Each structure stands twice: as C-alpha cells, then as structure tokens.
Amino acid sequence: MPVTLRVNGQRHDLDLPPGMPLLWVLRDVLDLTGTKYGCGVASCGACTVHVGGQAVQSCQLPVGDVWDEVTTIEGLGTPDAPAPIQAAWIAHQVAQCGYCQSGQIMAAAALLAEVPDPSDAEIEAALALNLCRCGTYGAIRAAVRSAADQMREA
Amino acid sequence: MGRVRRIARRSFLIGSAAVVGGVAFGVWQVSRPVENPLRPERGATLNPFVIVDGDGVTVIAPRAEMGQGIHTTLAALVAEELDVEMSDLRVLHGPPAQAYYNSALLRGELRYHPEGLGGWRRVMADALGAGSRVLRLQVTGGSTSTLDGYVRMRTAGATAREALKEAAAQAHGLPRDRLATDRGHVILPDGTRIPYGDLAEAAAAVEVPEVALRPASEWRLLGRSQPRVDAVAKSTGTARYAIDVRLPGMRFATVRMCPHPRGGMARFDAARAEAMSGVDKVIDLGTGIAVVAHTTWQAMEAARAVEITWTPGPGPQTTADAFAEIEAAFDTRRNARPRDDGDVDAALEGADALSVEYRVPFLHHTTMEPMGAAALFDPAAGDGPHLTLWSGNQAPILHRDKAAEAVDLPPEAVTLHTPMMGGGFGRRAEFDFTVLAARVAQAAPGTPVQVTWSREEDMRHGFYRPGAIARMRGAVTDGRVEAFDAKVAAPSVMRQSSRRFSGFAPPGPDRAHLEGIADQPYGFASCRVEGYLCETALPVGFWRAVGNSFNGFFHECFVDELAHAAGADPLAFRLAHLDDAPSRAVLEAVAEMSDWTGATPDGIGRGVAITRSFGTPVAQVVEVADDGGGVRITRAWVACDVGRALDPAIIAQQMEGGLIQGLSAAAYEEITFDDGQVVQGNFPDYTPMRLPQGPRVAVRILESGGHMGGAGEPATPPAMPALANAVFDLTGRRLRELPLARHIRFAV
Numbered sequence: 001m002p003v004t005l006r007v008n009g010q011r012h013d014l015d016l017p018p019g020m021p022l023l024w025v026l027r028d029v030l031d032l033t034g035t036k037y038g039c040g041v042a043s044c045g046a047c048t049v050h051v052g053g054q055a056v057q058s059c060q061l062p063v064g065d066v067w068d069e070v071t072t073i074e075g076l077g078t079p080d081a082p083a084p085i086q087a088a089w090i091a092h093q094v095a096q097c098g099y100c101q102s103g104q105i106m107a108a109a110a111l112l113a114e115v116p117d118p119s120d121a122e123i124e125a126a127l128a129l130n131l132c133r134c135g136t137y138g139a140i141r142a143a144v145r146s147a148a149d150q151m152r153e154a
Numbered sequence: 155m156g157r158v159r160r161i162a163r164r165s166f167l168i169g170s171a172a173v174v175g176g177v178a179f180g181v182w183q184v185s186r187p188v189e190n191p192l193r194p195e196r197g198a199t200l201n202p203f204v205i206v207d208g209d210g211v212t213v214i215a216p217r218a219e220m221g222q223g224i225h226t227t228l229a230a231l232v233a234e235e236l237d238v239e240m241s242d243l244r245v246l247h248g249p250p251a252q253a254y255y256n257s258a259l260l261r262g263e264l265r266y267h268p269e270g271l272g273g274w275r276r277v278m279a280d281a282l283g284a285g286s287r288v289l290r291l292q293v294t295g296g297s298t299s300t301l302d303g304y305v306r307m308r309t310a311g312a313t314a315r316e317a318l319k320e321a322a323a324q325a326h327g328l329p330r331d332r333l334a335t336d337r338g339h340v341i342l343p344d345g346t347r348i349p350y351g352d353l354a355e356a357a358a359a360v361e362v363p364e365v366a367l368r369p370a371s372e373w374r375l376l377g378r379s380q381p382r383v384d385a386v387a388k389s390t391g392t393a394r395y396a397i398d399v400r401l402p403g404m405r406f407a408t409v410r411m412c413p414h415p416r417g418g419m420a421r422f423d424a425a426r427a428e429a430m431s432g433v434d435k436v437i438d439l440g441t442g443i444a445v446v447a448h449t450t451w452q453a454m455e456a457a458r459a460v461e462i463t464w465t466p467g468p469g470p471q472t473t474a475d476a477f478a479e480i481e482a483a484f485d486t487r488r489n490a491r492p493r494d495d496g497d498v499d500a501a502l503e504g505a506d507a508l509s510v511e512y513r514v515p516f517l518h519h520t521t522m523e524p525m526g527a528a529a530l531f532d533p534a535a536g537d538g539p540h541l542t543l544w545s546g547n548q549a550p551i552l553h554r555d556k557a558a559e560a561v562d563l564p565p566e567a568v569t570l571h572t573p574m575m576g577g578g579f580g581r582r583a584e585f586d587f588t589v590l591a592a593r594v595a596q597a598a599p600g601t602p603v604q605v606t607w608s609r610e611e612d613m614r615h616g617f618y619r620p621g622a623i624a625r626m627r628g629a630v631t632d633g634r635v636e637a638f639d640a641k642v643a644a645p646s647v648m649r650q651s652s653r654r655f656s657g658f659a660p661p662g663p664d665r666a667h668l669e670g671i672a673d674q675p676y677g678f679a680s681c682r683v684e685g686y687l688c689e690t691a692l693p694v695g696f697w698r699a700v701g702n703s704f705n706g707f708f709h710e711c712f713v714d715e716l717a718h719a720a721g722a723d724p725l726a727f728r729l730a731h732l733d734d735a736p737s738r739a740v741l742e743a744v745a746e747m748s749d750w751t752g753a754t755p756d757g758i759g760r761g762v763a764i765t766r767s768f769g770t771p772v773a774q775v776v777e778v779a780d781d782g783g784g785v786r787i788t789r790a791w792v793a794c795d796v797g798r799a800l801d802p803a804i805i806a807q808q809m810e811g812g813l814i815q816g817l818s819a820a821a822y823e824e825i826t827f828d829d830g831q832v833v834q835g836n837f838p839d840y841t842p843m844r845l846p847q848g849p850r851v852a853v854r855i856l857e858s859g860g861h862m863g864g865a866g867e868p869a870t871p872p873a874m875p876a877l878a879n880a881v882f883d884l885t886g887r888r889l890r891e892l893p894l895a896r897h898i899r900f901a902v
C-alpha cells in the first residue's frame with residue numbers, strides 16, 4: 001500500500017503493508033529508534049509521538065490512519081539544541097534507564113503546548129498512561145513544572 | 155602493542171599499554187594471564203579502564219548501565235584523579251573479558267564492610283565456588299558496582315595523570331613534581347598547557363609512576379552530584395539500547411516459545427505464517443519458533459499465526475498448586491537455621507504468643523525494554539564462523555559463553571556488545587534471550603537480525619521473584635520482644651540460577667533465602683530464623699533485592715504486630731530494639747522528616763519500616779489517605795546510610811526508584827498461574843504503579859563513613875511493609891498477603 005508520511009518535517013513515500021502500526025514504520029523502516037516499543041497495546045506510553053501536535057500511542061495507530069504530520073522525539077529537539085522540555089528533563093536528571101523517557105517527554109510536550117500552566121491534576125492526567133519502571137515520577141513532575149515555568153517566561 | 159609496564163598496588167596492579175594513537179591504563183593481571191579485551195590477538199593482560207588518545211579521554215566502564223547511574227559514578231572516580239571535566243569524558247562499557255571480574259563479588263576478596271555481602275554477590279560466589287578464581291563474574295548486580303570501582307577507577311585515573319606528567323617532564327627536561335594538571339592538560343611551570351592527547355603516545359612508553367590517592371578532603375567531584383553522562387542522550391531519543399541496533403540489511407525477528415515452563419512443542423504448522431507479507435522464514439527452535447521478517451510487526455503477526463501444539467511442563471498448574479509446593483517445604487528437612495539465640499521455645503511457652511502466616515506472590519521484572527538482542531552470525535569470517543551479539547545484559551561473560559555453546563562456537567568466536575539497558579532489576583543476568591538471538595542468527599547466516607520479544611512473550615517467560623510463605627511467632631513482655639521465631643519457605647533462587655549458570659547447585663544452606671530476616675540489626679531476647687526450600691519447575695530468579703524483597707515484608711510487618719501487641723508506638727518500639735547506630739540514625743531521621751508523632755488523623759494512615767540490606771540501612775515512612783474513591787499513597791520519606799555517598803543525586807534517584815518499585819509490588823503486582831502457564835501477558839493485567847498513584851517522596855542520605863553500601867536495591871524491601879503498616883494504621887486491617895489490592899481498593 002503506498003503511503004505518504006511527513007515525519008519531523010520530512011516527506012516519505014513508502015510502500016507498506018496496510019494496518020502496520022506507525023510505531024514500527026518509525027522504528028524499523030525509517031530507523032527513528034527514539035520512539036520505543038513497550039507493550040504494543042496502548043497501555044505503557046513508550047511509543048508516544050505527536051500527530052498534528054496531539055500525543056498519540058503510535059503502536060495502535062495504523063500507518064494508513066495517520067491524519068497529519070508526525071513529530072517524534074528526534075524531531076522535538078537534538079542533543080545540541082534540545083527543546084525546552086528536553087532541557088528541563090536534562091536539568092532535572094529525570095532519566096534512569098531512560099527507556100520510557102521519549103514517551104514521557106512527548107506526552108508532556110503535548111500537554112504544555114495545550115495547557116501552558118497545568119495543574120498537578122492536569123499533569124497527572126496527561127502522563128497517567130506512561131509507565132516508568134524505574135520510578136522517576138517525582139522527577140517527571142518537577143521537570144514538567146519547571147519546563148512550564150520557563151516556557152511561559154520565554 | 156608497545157611495552158607493558160606495571161607496578162604493584164596492594165592486591166591489584168595498575169599498568170599501561172600502548173594503543174593506537176594513545177595509551178590505556180588499567181588493571182594488570184600477573185598471576186594468571188588473561189586476554190586483553192582490546193587486543194585479544196596479542197595475549198596481553200592489561201584490562202583497561204582509561205584510554206587517552208587524540209580523541210580525548212575515554213573511560214571503559216567495567217559495569218553495565220541499566221539506569222542506576224553507575225557510568226556517571228565510575229567516570230567521576232576517574233575524573234577526580236585525572237583532572238578532567240566530566241563533560242570531556244566519554245564512557246564505554248567494556249567488552250567481556252575475564253579480567254573485568256567483579257572483585258567485590260568474590261567472597262575471599264572483601265576488604266570492605268562485611269554487611270555489603272548481599273544477595274547477588276554471595277549467591278554468585280557460593281554458586282560458582284570459591285575455588286574457581288577466574289569466574290564468570292562480570293556481573294552488574296548486588297549493588298556492588300560502586301564498591302568495586304571505588305579504588306580501581308581512582309587508581310587508574312591517578313596513574314594516568316602521573317604518566318602523562320612524566321611524559322611531559324621527559325619531553326621538557328623537567329622534574330615531574332614541578333608539573334601540574336588541570337582540565338585535561340599538563341601545566342608546565344611557565345604556564346604552558348599541553349593537552350593530554352598530545353602526550354598520550356609518549357605516556358605509553360614511560361615507567362608507570364606509583365601514586366597515592368587523593369584524600370576525600372581534597373575531592374572536587376566525588377561526594378557531589380554530577381550531571382549524569384547519559385542525561386542528554388536519554389532526553390533526546392538518541393540513547394541506543396539493544397532493541398535499537400540497526401545494521402545494513404537487517405531483518406527483524408521475534409520468538410514464540412512454549413508458555414509452559416519446561417514444556418515442549420509437539421508440532422507446528424507455519425504454512426499460513428510463511429505466506430504472510432514480509433515474512434522471510436519460520437525457524438524451528440525445538441521448544442518454540444522464531445519468525446524472521448522485514449519488520450518486527452510482521453514478525454510478531456506471523457508468530458501469532460503459526461499453529462503450535464505445546465506439550466505441558468511438569469510444574470504446577472495453578473497458583474494454588476504453586477503455593478502448595480511452597481507450603482509443603484515446611485514439612486521437609488529445614489535448609490538453614492542461621493539464627494538461634496536464646497531459648498525461643500521457652501519464651502513462647504505460656505506467653506501470650508502471636509502466631510501468624512504471611513504470603514507474597516510471584517513477581518515479574520517488567521523492564522520497560524522487553525527482552526531481546528541483535529545478532530549477526532557470519533559463517534565465513536576469516537578463520538571460521540563468528541557471532542556478534544548486541545545484548546543488554548548484566549553478565550557479559552556468562553552470556554557470551556552460553557551463546558557460544560548454543561551455536562557450537564568457541565567463546566573466542568563470539569563478540570558480545572552490551573548497550574545500555576532499558577531496565578535490568580536482575581532479569582538481564584539470565585542469558586535466555588541472548589542465546590535465543592544467537593540461535594536465530596545462526597539460522598539466518600550472514601543476515602543481521604534484531605530479535606525483539608513481544609511484551610507477552612517477555613511476561614510469560616520471566617524468571618520470577620518467587621512466591622514465599624512465612625510462619626511467624628513472637629511474644630512481648632513489658633514492651634520488649636521476648637521471642638522472635640520465623641520460618642520462611644520458598645523456591646531457592648540460588649539453587650535454580652546456579653544450575654542454569656554453572657550446571658550445578660551447591661548443597662548446604664541458602665543464605666540468600668533468608669536475607670532481610672536473619673541478618674537484621676535488632677536485639678531480641680530470643681530469636682530463631684529457619685529456611686525451608688522447595689524445588690519447582692517454575693523459573694525463579696533475581697529480582698531487585700532478591701530474598702530481602704520478601705523477608706523485609708515479613709520481618710517489618712511482624713515487628714509492627716509485636717509493637718501493636720506491646721501497645722507501643724511502632725517507630726519508638728523499633729528504636730528501642732535496634733542495636734546498630736546507623737540503623738537507629740536513619741530511623742530517627744525519617745521520624746524527623748515526616749514529623750512522626752505516632753498519631754494520625756482520621757482518614758490518614760502512616761507506616762514505618764526499616765531494612766538493612768547490601769550494607770545500607772534504609773528507613774521509610776509511608777503515608778496513605780482514604781480519598782473516598784480508595785486508598786491513595788500520598789507521601790513517603792526515605793532515610794538511608796550508604797556509608798560514603800559518592801554521588802548524592804544518583805543515590806537519591808535509586809532510593810526513590812527502589813521505593814516506588816517496592817510500593818508498586820506491594821500494592822498491585824502479582825504473577826499467577828493457570829493451565830500450567832503464566833496468566834498475565836501485558837500491562838493491562840500486570841500494571842506497575844503509574845504516575846498519579848505515586849507518592850511525593852523526600853530522601854535524606856546519611857554518611858556514617860567507614861564502608862560503602864549499595865544504593866540500587868536497599869530501598870525496595872522496606873517499602874512493602876511500610877505500606878502494609880500504613881494500611882493497618884488507616885483501616886485497622888492487618889493484611890498479611892500481597893498484593894494489597896487483593897484486599898483493599900486503591901485510588902486510581
């Protein structure tokens with residue numbers, strides 16, 4: 001099935017089996033491995049990306065149903081030019097094993113784009129799906145909060 | 155290879171060797187030559203920790219990074235002596251080599267705090283026998299990493315610094331002691347700064363100087379929190395885990411193995427799977443199959459489409475059967491009685507004795523990165539076939555050797571890379587996933603394969619924290635514990651893993667089985683602890699804190715019951731019985747942090763617990779609240795004493811992470827069995843704690859000095875009883891079975 005995808009500002013014309021989840025297109029076809037596989041059933045958040053700015057679990061989104069431009073963790077910022085949310089993650093030393101963090105950051109970024117000054121309840125709701133087995137939740141809360149403050153000041 | 159020089163330095167030797175464009179410093183083995191991991195063809199025996207060349211300074215970390223921040227601490231140990239900035243260091247995980255053996259794991263070599271002899275270390279040493287000196291012990295676990303690197307990494311850094319100065323001194327005809335070092339440069343008396351890289355080749359030719367380590371009072375990095383070396387990569391999606399390895403021409407594979415432990419595969423029909431789009435082949439693995447395809451998704455879809463008839467295993471069919479095996483162990487000859495102080499029977503006799511039973515379930519590790527590995531079997535590499543593996547593992551030599559055996563190659567024909575791990579917690583010591591990747595690669599010669607397990611495969615093929623039962627009896631008089639009597643039954647992790655790792659299980663007492671209950675720093679008038687073991691076909695393995703993970707719960711809930719029986723405040727009761735100063739100090743600290751008064755308002759409950767494991771006492775207070783919709787874990791306070799804290803921020807992270815994992819297990823987690831297989835397959839059925847359920851956590855680190863305790867594991871054991879004790883305070887219900895969610899409703 002021919003598919004046209006825009007990922008991180010780049011256009012890809014691909015021939016893919018219909019029904020293939022976006023996650024695996026990103027990881028195995030486009031080699032964008034920053035987006036992680038954790039469960040495949042939309043219950044861990046490791047695969048969270050943005051589609052049209054909205055946080056989406058890419059493991060449950062068939063590539064044919066992608067309705068808008070896709071942004072992955074690699075498109076959010078880079079090691080040399082991290083996005084403000086990534087800078088907050090670095091400053092707060094959130095990551096332990098780090099495997100869940102791409103998804104956490106994408107979920108948090110989508111929240112802050114929509115709600116610049118989220119309440120604790122809004123942070124909890126936005127990140128409720130994203131599992132972290134290393135238990136970095138306290139640092140995540142702090143990083144989201146300080147990213148929000150910085151982004152509003154900027 | 156240039157000249158190799160060495161000097162004696164206490165029980166180990168630091169030497170140097172020339173490498174392309176520079177010099178390597180590290181541990182030199184004299185008594186028993188082992189291969190040089192960088193230059194195996196030369197048969198030299200330097201085991202490098204630091205390499206200086208034109209590219210700068212590279213630290214070879216002998217321990218794997220699985221989230222515990224060890225690469226940062228190991229780098230800081232080198233940087234402290236070498237005078238380089240943390241930001242100017244690169245850190246690599248060393249290739250497997252016998253010379254990287256984890257000395258702290260070896261019984262005979264301990265020169266540190268004996269209490270540090272915890273789980274992994276002792277289990278491995280016991281399992282493999284003290285006699286075999288060159289063990290397969292390149293192991294990350296047992297909270298020993300920092301301890302092991304503490305002297306070696308600093309000595310490597312100091313030796314490198316002085317060798318670089320010596321090279322500069324010779325080049326400029328100056329005595330070495332007139333030179334200084336700063337931020338990656340040797341400084342001449344006239345202020346000229348020479349980058350280390352320019353001196354590296356010359357440094358390989360100088361006699362390695364003998365140096366003293368800087369005293370702690372002069373440290374500028376150690377003892378202070380450093381930026382984690384992996385923070386940027388892990389915040390930008392650029393950290394590469396084994397699951398992210400991509401090679402030209404790579405194919406993607408998955409496995410589907412028999413879900414019945416020790417069961418088999420009678421037959422399979424792959425016709426439908428092989429006809430699916432993107433599928434290259436279906437491989438017969440004897441007790442299961444693998445599918446190689448163009449993408450992981452196609453491999454997983456096709457694996458599901460293979461029709462397989464499994465044959466059942468010999469193990470228990472249901473959870474009830476599994477616990478019947480454990481319960482029956484109480485009727486067998488006891489395995490160990492490490493404590494028998496005073497006359498327990500007399501103290502219990504006639505007293506108003508408590509007699510209760512506790513149970514904890516089997517648990518899964520659920521590392522967020524599922525099991526898997528990448529592999530390339532090159533059938534015609536030079537002298538013969540060669541296997542290359544990329545596997546996030548906690549025991550590289552073991553994994554390499556087992557993979558070699560599985561594909562019939564000598565270990566020298568196998569190269570194993572250990573990328574960062576998306577969580578380990580003990581699961582990645584087991585070599586099953588590395589071996590399966592090797593076998594898949596062998597069946598697809600010449601093609602690099604990325605073998606990724608589905609979450610379901612991962613959860614149903616674990617090495618579970620065993621279920622366990624404790625029978626506890628005790629008596630108090632006038633606020634003092636007169637009798638403490640514990641019998642603990644469970645499958646033996648040590649025996650089972652020893653059989654897997656080395657083919658043989660040592661007879662005799664299994665001390666790991668009673669860690670956290672036989673070794674706690676309480677002074678009771680009489681105390682007896684006995685261990686009972688059962689054999690089981692269910693796979694059990696090392697789970698964060700190992701035996702402490704269940705014994706901490708048994709011990710600290712029962713102490714709470716005794717306090718209650720004595721009509722005493724549970725925190726004051728503990729203080730009155732603890733006979734170890736650091737343990738008392740952490741308990742006092744946590745009381746102060748939480749403003750412990752012993753009284754809680756209606757709708758709020760608080761629990762306290764303290765466990766000393768891996769040389770580190772950790773006290774915790776956990777607070778719960780009934781918010782109408784269920785019980786919410788609102789706050790937690792943690793105080794620990796690690797002896798000496800090299801990186802407080804990393805230790806605090808480990809304390810909080812360990813606490814969360816313990817709370818999660820106590821509240822929610824349970825692996826059950828039905829039809830001879832694990833019921834849970836994915837996060838909807840086995841859900842670790844999520845962010846909204848997590849408490850606000852405060853951590854305080856005490857440093858009594860004198861020893862270095864672990865940080866990765868010791869916070870997990872006390873979290874479980876602290877939570878159960880808090881639930882008791884809130885509800886008046888003494889829950890003696892985990893997970894608590896079986897009995898009470900938690901808020902979502």
Ligand code: FES
Pocket residue numbers: 036037038039040041042043044045046047048057058059060
């Ligand atoms: S992999 Fe998509 S939510 Fe878990």
Ligand code: FES
Pocket residue numbers: 095096097098099100101131132133134135136221522576577
């Ligand atoms: S940092 Fe390890 S799973 Fe979140």
